[in-house]
Every structure is written in C-alpha cells, then in structure tokens.
Amino acid sequence: MIDRSLWQRFVEIADRDPNRPAIIDVTAQAEWTYGMVRERAEGAAEILASCQEQFIVQIGEPDGASLPLVLAATCAGKTFVPLSDREPPARLAQMIQGFGDRLVVCPDAGCADALGLGQDRIGLGLDGLMAWRVADDAAALEGTDAPFLITHSSGSTGLPKAIAISxxxxxxxxxxxxxxxxxxxxxxxxxxxxxxxxxxxxxxxxxxxxxxxxxxxxxxxxxxxxxxxxxxxxxxxxxxxxxxxxxxxxxxxxxxxxxxxxxxxxxxxxxxxxxxxxxxxxxxxxxxxxxxxxxxxxxxxxxxxxxxxxxxxxxxxxxxxxxxxxxxxxxxxxxLCDGYFGAPARWQDAFTEDGWFRSGDLGRIDERGRLYYLGRQGESFQSAGLVVFPAEVEAGLQGCRDVLDCVAFGVPNTVFENLVGLAYVPSHDAVTDRDILAFARTALPKHCVPARICRFERFPTLTSGKLDRKQIVSLSLEALRDPVARVDIVQ
Missing domain, CATH: 3.40.50.12780 (ANL, N-terminal domain)
Structure with missing residues (x-):
C-alpha cells in the first residue's frame, strides 16, 4: 500500500484556505497560492503515476514554479531524490546509478548530454520541466519498500550517505x-x-x-x-x-x-x-x-x-x-530515518550492540542533562600526549575581535605527534598572525595554542552554507608545507 500521509496532510491544509500564499520566489518575484500549488502538483502527479519509473532524480535547485514536483511525488507514491548541480557530471552519474528505472530532471539539455541520458524525455506539466527516462535492469528496490525521499549527506566529515526517509x-x-x-x-x-x-x-x-x-x-x-x-x-x-x-x-x-x-x-x-x-x-x-x-x-x-x-x-x-x-x-x-539506501550493512554498523545510534559527534552531558558539542570523531587529535578538541580551540578564539571565523586541526609532527593548526579569516585587513597568537595565549590552555597558522580571505563552504572543513584543512596543510607560510610559537 502506498503511503500518502504527507500528501493527505498538505491537501487538508490547502483546502482550508486555497487562496493563502504558499510559495514566494524572491528571485523570480512570483507567488503561488495553496490552491495553485495543489493544482500543479496534482497535474504532475497524474503524469508520474502513468510512468513505471519509481525514482524522480532532480538535479539542481527547483524554482518556486517547479517545487510542486516534490508534492507530486508524495501524491504518486514515487521516490524523490534531489541532487546538487554543483557536483561534477561524473560524480552525479555515479550517485544516480543503482536507483533502478528513473526519471532524471535536469536544468537543461546540456546537463542531460553531459550525463549521457539520451533522447527519451517527457514533460512533467510544470512550466516545461523535462525529465529524461533512464532504464536499469538492476532494480535497486527489489524486495524492499520504496522510501519517499533520499537525501545525500554532504560528505564533509566522511563518505556521503544516501539517507532514506519515508x-x-x-x-x-x-x-x-x-x-x-x-x-x-x-x-x-x-x-x-x-x-x-x-x-x-x-x-x-x-x-x-x-x-x-x-x-x-x-x-x-x-x-x-x-x-x-x-x-x-x-x-x-x-x-x-x-x-x-x-x-x-x-x-x-x-x-x-x-x-x-x-x-x-x-x-x-x-x-x-x-x-x-x-x-x-x-x-x-x-x-x-x-x-x-x-x-x-x-x-x-x-x-x-x-x-x-x-x-x-x-x-x-x-x-x-x-x-x-x-x-x-x-x-x-x-x-530516525529508514536507513542508508542501498547500504543496509552500513546502516547496521551505525548502531551499537545495544541499539543506540552512533552520531559520530563528540560531546558531554552536564548534571542537568544539557548537551555540549565537542566536534566530530576523527577531528580530535593527540598533541604532546594530550587530546585537543578543535571545537574547544575555535570556541576559545571566538572572543577575539580580530577573528571572523576559524577552524582548528592537527598538523602531523614527528616529535609531538600533532601540532595545533589554525585556519582563520581576519575581521579586518590590519590583523596579523601574531595578533591571533597573542590572544590565543591568553584565552586557551597551553596545549591548545596554535603552533601553525594559515590565513584565508574567506572560507569555502558547502552548498548548505556550512563550512567545508575538509577543504579548509586540506588547503591549510598544503599551504603550511611552504616554510614561508609557517608560524612558530617558539620565539
């Protein structure tokens, strides 16, 4: 039986006041009411229901006019898979493999050509929105229930995961x-x-x-x-x-x-x-x-x-x-979500033997039950026999008016195992690395004071807006291999 609980809830809301604004697209300066969104979603759902493809893979950000496609998927019982168009075509092609028969919605024909989708395409009834039909004999959902939504994690702290949600x-x-x-x-x-x-x-x-x-x-x-x-x-x-x-x-x-x-x-x-x-x-x-x-x-x-x-x-x-x-x-x-799509063993490994989900985050809980975040597993490191949590280093430097943002990390060292590295964005042009070090010495425990510093004009971010910590650390380590870029705290 197809689960339409999301669609049913939306219809209840839309029927209460169909003339109420539902979606306002700031870029297009256009507005759609609940009644309009429902009508557009129902039209697209009728088309989707007539297709054998289970997966609707949308590449690129939908505008307000095409957002009803998400609701159409809830109505037709299809699986919606949104993907970023900032990914290289080869990686996108890899991400959409294994979804069985699928409709791939592309921003333009050029994107479809880059992905090798061929000429088999259909309209979806949403202002010319087109989808390319892709058949796959190896149906990925054989013997399982189809989720409603598959969201790929950013992969900022590990391998991206395809997270399935009903x-x-x-x-x-x-x-x-x-x-x-x-x-x-x-x-x-x-x-x-x-x-x-x-x-x-x-x-x-x-x-x-x-x-x-x-x-x-x-x-x-x-x-x-x-x-x-x-x-x-x-x-x-x-x-x-x-x-x-x-x-x-x-x-x-x-x-x-x-x-x-x-x-x-x-x-x-x-x-x-x-x-x-x-x-x-x-x-x-x-x-x-x-x-x-x-x-x-x-x-x-x-x-x-x-x-x-x-x-x-x-x-x-x-x-x-x-x-x-x-x-x-x-x-x-x-x-909790319904698992990692196509990776049941990885989902099982995400739990402890007694059934607790392992977040991969480090933290502590105080006597009042309040949670404190200490960073990701794999980000903490040993320096001179002591554990350094990047989140604590970064928090200590937030009181520095010269620092707009910062990321701490370990710099491999043969003597101390790791030195504390710091990438930072200055709040104004006159800031120097020594200004940052002077503040760090007063605000941080000695073992947390940065030994290597790398200055950025701005930090790279993921499409979500979060800092791309992997890229920041990678760029910093590369820069610090140049002796001119290194800053020693030992005078």
Whole structure:
C-alpha cells in the first residue's frame, strides 16, 4: 500500500484556505497560492503515476514554479531524490546509478548530454520541466519498500550517505518542528537552503504542512536575505550558523532588519557561545538552537535567554534519548530515518550492540542533562600526549575581535605527534598572525595554542552554507608545507 500521509496532510491544509500564499520566489518575484500549488502538483502527479519509473532524480535547485514536483511525488507514491548541480557530471552519474528505472530532471539539455541520458524525455506539466527516462535492469528496490525521499549527506566529515526517509517519518519530523516553534499559517518562513540539503527540505515541509508561506531566497546572498526579510516580513528562519555570522555586521548596524521575526533558529553546525550572546543582546525574538542530523532530525533544542549560559545545546526532545559513550553522542529516537539506501550493512554498523545510534559527534552531558558539542570523531587529535578538541580551540578564539571565523586541526609532527593548526579569516585587513597568537595565549590552555597558522580571505563552504572543513584543512596543510607560510610559537 502506498503511503500518502504527507500528501493527505498538505491537501487538508490547502483546502482550508486555497487562496493563502504558499510559495514566494524572491528571485523570480512570483507567488503561488495553496490552491495553485495543489493544482500543479496534482497535474504532475497524474503524469508520474502513468510512468513505471519509481525514482524522480532532480538535479539542481527547483524554482518556486517547479517545487510542486516534490508534492507530486508524495501524491504518486514515487521516490524523490534531489541532487546538487554543483557536483561534477561524473560524480552525479555515479550517485544516480543503482536507483533502478528513473526519471532524471535536469536544468537543461546540456546537463542531460553531459550525463549521457539520451533522447527519451517527457514533460512533467510544470512550466516545461523535462525529465529524461533512464532504464536499469538492476532494480535497486527489489524486495524492499520504496522510501519517499533520499537525501545525500554532504560528505564533509566522511563518505556521503544516501539517507532514506519515508513519508510517515518526514511527516512526523515536520510536525515536531511545527510544534516546537509554534508555526502557524500566519508565519512566513525564510529559506536560503537548497532542497538537496535536509534544512531546505525542512523549510519546505514545515511551511506547507502548517499553512505558512515559504519565502524562497536561495542561494544565500546577504543583501538578498535582508531584502527578503524586510519586503516579505519574514517571521521565522532556521538558519545555518555560518549565514548568521556573515549577516552579523549588517544586523548589528541595523537591528530593525529583524523587526518582523518571531523566531530565529540556528542549526546544522553548533554556533559559538560568544556569537550567540551577541545575537541575544540585539534580539527581540525567540532565539533557538537545535542539534541534530539528517538521520535523526532534531535531537536537542534550547531557547536561549539573555544573561544565561549559551554554550550548551539544550536537552533531549520528547521521543529522544541521548547518552555519551567513549566521548561519542549516541541516541535513540522516534524520528530516525529508514536507513542508508542501498547500504543496509552500513546502516547496521551505525548502531551499537545495544541499539543506540552512533552520531559520530563528540560531546558531554552536564548534571542537568544539557548537551555540549565537542566536534566530530576523527577531528580530535593527540598533541604532546594530550587530546585537543578543535571545537574547544575555535570556541576559545571566538572572543577575539580580530577573528571572523576559524577552524582548528592537527598538523602531523614527528616529535609531538600533532601540532595545533589554525585556519582563520581576519575581521579586518590590519590583523596579523601574531595578533591571533597573542590572544590565543591568553584565552586557551597551553596545549591548545596554535603552533601553525594559515590565513584565508574567506572560507569555502558547502552548498548548505556550512563550512567545508575538509577543504579548509586540506588547503591549510598544503599551504603550511611552504616554510614561508609557517608560524612558530617558539620565539
């Protein structure tokens, strides 16, 4: 039996007020009501239902006019697979292999040619949106149930995973966020996250399953974010911490930009305590932080209060249990995904023998049950016999006015095993490496003081907006092989 729980919820919402704005595309300056979105989704669903292909692979970011394709998949019982068009064609081709018979939606014929999709294409009834039919004799879902959504993790800390999510689980997750942040039809949800990232999907579904309006302003550009916030009177955003950092100078100079906001949430990567305190000082809205992952959605949440501790990530949400074993954050959750698509053994390996999901994150829990994040497994390292957590080094440097952002890492060394390395973006041109070292010596334990420093004009980011830590570390290590780029702390 096909699960249509997401579609049924959307129809209930759309029928209550079909004339209410559902999607507002800031770039196109176009608007679609709930009635229009439903009509467009039903038309596309009719086409999808007549196709034998189970998988709808969409490459590139859909605009507001083509977003109903996601809902069409929920109506037709198909599997939607959003992918970034920033990936090289060879990698995209590899990612879509093994999905069985599939429809591949490309941004243009040139992309289809690069992927070798051939000439077999059909229209989907959404403003000329075209899909190429690709047959595969090795059906990937033989003997299994098809998920609704397959989201590929960024791969920023390891091999990317194809995370499978059913309609029932996606609905449950969406309702969790709707209840947590009190989202109503009066809200206008500002989204600058891509649909191939779980945060972009969360924005879409919490909007359309609550009756709120989705203000779509991807990709993130500071001026566009500010314009969208003001012009459309945005009330809620679940933002990547990196985006808020970039916006901080503008928001500090003109706090009125945020006058319409009711709730601001930072997500995807924990924000530093110093930064959160600055936001709170200027905030006239609820400021939340959530900790979670694509596999488990929201795990903890906290609404910060002025003058109180902002270093923690809150306590476990209802339906979730967390524990720390060997420094790792482990959890049980009613919101877990349905597994890693095509990799059941890898999914099984993600659990402990007693059934706890292994997050791969390091942390600690205080006596009040509040979670503190210490970084990813594999990022911590030994230096002179002591363990260094990059997250603690970075947090210690957030109080430095000369540092806009920073990433700590281990630099292999034959004597000390590793030295502490630091990549940083200066807050102004006059900053020197010695300025950073002088502050680090006063703010950090001796074993955490950077021994090697690499300066960036700006950090590379993933399409989600998170820092691309792998690339930052790789570029830094490469630069530090040049003796001119090295900075010794021993005078």
């Amino acid at each position: 309609q029932a689980v996606k609905l449950k997750r969406s309702l969790q966020s709707i209840e947590l942040f009190g989202i109503t039809p009066d809200d206008r949800v500002l989204s600058v996250s891509p649909l191939h990232h779980s945060l972009g999907q969360r924005h879409l579904f919490v909007s359309l399953l609550s009756g709120a309006a989705l203000i779509k302003a991807y990709p993130f550009v500071p001026d566009r974010w500010i314009t969208a916030a003001r012009a459309y009177r945005s009330t809620l955003a679940i933002a990547v911490a990196t985006h808020l950092k970039v916006l901080q100078p503008a928001l500090s100079a003109d706090p009125g930009i945020l006058d319409s906001f009711r709730v601001m949430v930072t997500s995807s990567a924990p924000a530093e305590a110093e930064f959160k305190t600055k936001v709170l000082d200027a905030a006239a809205f609820e400021f939340w932080e959530i900790y979670g992952m694509t596999e488990a959605a929201c795990v903890t949440a906290v609404r910060y209060q002025k003058g109180l501790d902002t270093a923690h990530l809150g306590t476990a949400l209802p339906g979730v249990e967390i524990r720390i074993r060997d420094g790792e954050i482990q959890l049980k959750s009613a919101y």
